[in-house]
Amino acid sequence: MSDxxxxxxxxxxxxxxxxxxxxxxxxxxxxxxxxxxxxxxxxTASLDFALHEKVFCNFVLLDEEFLLEGRIVRKLEKDPxxxxxxxxxxxxxxxxKLFQQLNTYQIRKRRSMLND
Numbered sequence: 210m211s212d213x214x215x216x217x218x219x220x221x222x223x224x225x226x227x228x229x230x231x232x233x234x235x236x237x238x239x240x241x242x243x244x245x246x247x248x249x250x251x252x253t254a255s256l257d258f259a260l261h262e263k264v265f266c267n268f269v270l271l272d273e274e275f276l277l278e279g280r281i282v283r284k285l286e287k288d289p290x291x292x293x294x295x296x297x298x299x300x301x302x303x304x305x306k307l308f309q310q311l312n313t314y315q316i317r318k319r320r321s322m323l324n325d
Contacts, residue, residue, distance in 0.1 A: 219246040220311050220318075228252065228268035230295075242268055247308040249279060249296040257291060260284050266295060270310045271317075277303070 221244040230252060231237035240252040250266060258264070262281045267274070283294030297304075 218311070218315075219244050220315055225253070226268060226270070228266060230254065230258075231265045231267070232258070232262060233265070237265075237267070243292070245270070245311065247297075247304045247311060249282070249294060251283075251292060251294050253287070253290050253292050255290050258284070258293060264295060266297075270307075271314055273306070273310050275303075275307060277307075 222242065225241035225243050226245075228240050228242045228250075229237040230240050238254060238256055240254040243251045243253060245251075245268075250268075252266075258281055260281055260283075264279055264281060265276060266279055267276045269275070277297050277299055279295040279297045281293050282296045283292075285292045299307075
């Protein structure tokens with residue numbers, strides 16, 4: 210039996226998508242988003258963020274821009290960078306919009322794999 214405790218399906222990217230992460234009152238940094246769900250994301254960065262830090266994540270998915278608040282809930286050091294897991298703090302409307310974009314992305318990804 211699977212031990213998957215995730216509430217939302219997760220889309221993993223073949224090539225990470227670019228995004229920005231900012232800590233309130235500080236400069237934003239460019240990051241690589243490795244995977245994404247309506248509940249959170251995983252990104253890599255060279256900066257050392259604190260666990261449980263409040264962050265704002267900005268990215269574009271299928272021409273739709275998202276700016277989402279979250280908290281860092283997982284941190285792994287992978288020399289020379291860090292990998293972070295972020296759990297979003299978002300309303301139902303935004304979550305639904307992101308879920309819809311992820312679903313569309315996943316369908317397009319599968320179709321392109323079938324057409325190869």
